[in-house]
Amino acid sequence: MPFLYLSVIDGGNDRMGVGSVLIYMGVLGFGAMISPGVGIFGGLITMVPQSVTDMSHLPAYGLLTWLLSGVLQGYGWPQRSALRGAIATALVFGVGMEILQGFVPGRVVDNRDVLMNGVGIAMATLLILWRSMPADKADKLVPARSCTFHGRKKGARQP
Secondary structure: OHHHHHHHHHOOOHHHHHHHHHHHHHHHHHHHOOOOOOHHHHHHHHHOOHHHHHHOHHHHHHHHHHHHHHHHHHOOOOHHHHHHHHHHHHHHHHHHHHHHHOOOOOOOOOHHHHHHHHHHHHHHHHHHHHHOOOHHHHHHOOOHHHOOOOOOOOOOOOO
């Protein structure tokens, strides 16, 4: 889906970005409404291990958050506001899809899916914030293993 990526970072064609996000949300919604074992797609779903389908929520909702944030920034929203809007929209969409799954034969509402959606959204949020950090602040990030202690040299081994 390269058009999703290009339309969001282009910034010149906001309508294409909104269209891409809506198409992607439609794809996620379609995937959430597939009945296992029914039809071609339902047959494919049954062949995928449950752990894989559970983990697929991470990149799916991370990408949704990134796309939504990019579109909102394309409309002139400040990054933090766009990110908050993207987080809220992705969370509400994920919870809504889980509720709708309760009405689909063979599907159940699963709190773990909502949790995985939230983890994917959080990971995307951290990545977006990290990528937007100015390079001059990168040296202020100190890994935990290189912390200094009073009276010891930086990076010295601790007993």
